[in-house]
Amino acid sequence: xxxxxxxxxxxxxxxxxxxxxxxxxxxxxxxxxxxxxxxxxxxxxxxxxxxxxxxxxxxxxxxxxxxxxxxxxxxxxxxxxxxxxxxxxxxxxxxxxxxxxxxxxxxxxxxxxxxxxxxxxxxxxxxxxxxxxxxxxxxxxxxxxxxxxxxxxxxxxxxxxxxxxxxxxx
Amino acid sequence: xxxxxxxxxxxxxxxxxxxxxxxxxxxxxxxxxxxxxxxxxxxxxxxxxxxxxxxxxxxxxxxxxxxxxxxxxxxxxxxxxxxxxxxxxxxxxxxxxxxxxxxxxxxxxxxxxxxxxxxxxxxxxxxxxxxxxxxxxxxxxxxxxxxxxxxxxxxxxxxxxxxxxxxxxxxxxxxxxxxxxxxxxxxxxxxxxxxxxxxxxxxxxxxxxxxxxxxxxxxxxxxxxxxxxxxxxxxxxxxxxxxxxxxxxxxxxxxxxxxxxx
Numbered sequence: 206x207x208x209x210x211x212x213x214x215x216x217x218x219x220x221x222x223x224x225x226x227x228x229x230x231x232x233x234x235x236x237x238x239x240x241x242x243x244x245x246x247x248x249x250x251x252x253x254x255x256x257x258x259x260x261x262x263x264x265x266x267x268x269x270x271x272x273x274x275x276x277x278x279x280x281x282x283x284x285x286x287x288x289x290x291x292x293x294x295x296x297x298x299x300x301x302x303x304x305x306x307x308x309x310x311x312x313x314x315x316x317x318x319x320x321x322x323x324x325x326x327x328x329x330x331x332x333x334x335x336x337x338x339x340x341x342x343x344x345x346x347x348x349x350x351x352x353x354x355x356x357x358x359x360x361x362x363x364x365x366x367x368x369x370x371x372x373x374x375x
Numbered sequence: 376x377x378x379x380x381x382x383x384x385x386x387x388x389x390x391x392x393x394x395x396x397x398x399x400x401x402x403x404x405x406x407x408x409x410x411x412x413x414x415x416x417x418x419x420x421x422x423x424x425x426x427x428x429x430x431x432x433x434x435x436x437x438x439x440x441x442x443x444x445x446x447x448x449x450x451x452x453x454x455x456x457x458x459x460x461x462x463x464x465x466x467x468x469x470x471x472x473x474x475x476x477x478x479x480x481x482x483x484x485x486x487x488x489x490x491x492x493x494x495x496x497x498x499x500x501x502x503x504x505x506x507x508x509x510x511x512x513x514x515x516x517x518x519x520x521x522x523x524x525x526x527x528x529x530x531x532x533x534x535x536x537x538x539x540x541x542x543x544x545x546x547x548x549x550x551x552x553x554x555x556x557x558x559x560x561x562x563x564x565x566x567x568x569x570x571x572x573x574x575x576x577x578x579x580x581x582x583x584x585x586x587x588x589x590x591x592x593x594x595x596x597x598x599x600x601x602x603x604x605x606x607x608x609x610x611x612x613x614x615x616x617x618x619x620x621x622x623x624x625x626x627x628x629x630x631x632x633x634x635x636x637x
Contacts, residue, residue, distance in 0.1 A: 263473075311472070
């Protein structure tokens, strides 16, 4: 079956009822979608299906032929981060990073669909995503910043300190 | 992963889906996948045949006069924004990403979960006195939802209802991403003035609250009477005691909301 991921067409051989998460991670080696709870409860595996955030652990491969899949690798590159990636970096919205790719994709779709900086609306859009580092405040700060259209200096954090340990960001 | 041994059936029309479903024996139906996939991935479910409905043309909401018809594979998210009680009931299901995959048919037919109630939409659609169109061993049958929910293995094709003059919804939310409904009450006033009430979060499928309906003019008495129509379970999200205490409150809220909308 043909599967389009981040604009690249792949011929995949996984069985038809294999989850999209397993296809991405095990067959295609795209490991940004995380296998968290694997029952739809944590949001760590979220990808965009035709631009809409969905849980890849719940999607049988056979049901998505002809769709366009996007992971965080498709949002930007290390030297040209997408605004949502810049905002997460700037606002220290990632701690351990396990939830980050799912959070970013949900945030990306939220902003693309006209989402505002309203914190309650952001919480609603990200409501299916669990961060066990308790980093929600900074995550919501980051999404609000993207929704406002803030510009970011990738060498500075929100507190103004130089970032020295984020290889690939500068 | 068990799917290598599974025969995957991918019908391209409703008629083909009905033919492949047959009497439903040995067939596992997959629409959105939100309920089936964890069991498949975990090896707890190893279907001999999987009927995948993605291309069967069973999705969509249509209106014909005052009748609304919802295809079985319509994503739950598409019901958000419809008139109450269905719109708010749908919005109360899980989160947007799950609602975008999970389907109306899957929600109605998921069966009772081991740890939590399922089938949130049963309540709203029972209150709307919805009619189902389904197929199975005895061919295509049109039947009230209440009868359909007790009919065993059948493939739902669509569900339809007459738009009410007013609708209301009240639920006890559970603050978790899975958002299983602890208890919910849906109500509506039909065009002829009849009040219908239904609840989910019970020991079994959703149920009409007929004892409460006959006392609809007295919301407090109706709330207490509703307890005669239901049985509760102790499960992972709430105790039977808690649900017993909260059902009368939800019934009262729904009836007051209906009254205020008149």
